[in-house]
Amino acid sequence: MNEALVVHYNESALSTLFLGSAKVDTKRLTSFLNIYLNDGFSIKAVQREQRRMFLFFKREAFIIFLLKNLS
Numbered sequence: 529m530n531e532a533l534v535v536h537y538n539e540s541a542l543s544t545l546f547l548g549s550a551k552v553d554t555k556r557l558t559s560f561l562n563i564y565l566n567d568g569f570s571i572k573a574v575q576r577e578q579r580r581m582f583l584f585f586k587r588e589a590f591i592i593f594l595l596k597n598l599s
Contacts, residue, residue: 531596533569538589561592569594 537560539553561571573593578586 529598531598533564533594533596535564535592535594536589537592539587557590564594567596569596 537557565571571592572595575591575593577589577591
């Protein structure tokens with residue numbers, strides 16, 4: 529039996545406002561993913577997207593599909 533989990537990760541709004549567009553901080557993303565990986569999940573797929581914020585700004589976001597084997 530498996531358990532699926534979909535998580536959404538995006539960069540902070542403050543960096544988008546101050547820099548005009550926010551790129552993902554890889555150290556922060558690594559710590560975010562390690563929380564789930566230490567819990568037994570494995571990464572199955574990652575979808576990257578550019579999201580609009582406040583009409584003029586863009587920021588990167590990730591939708592991450594995780595899977596955990598329960599047996």
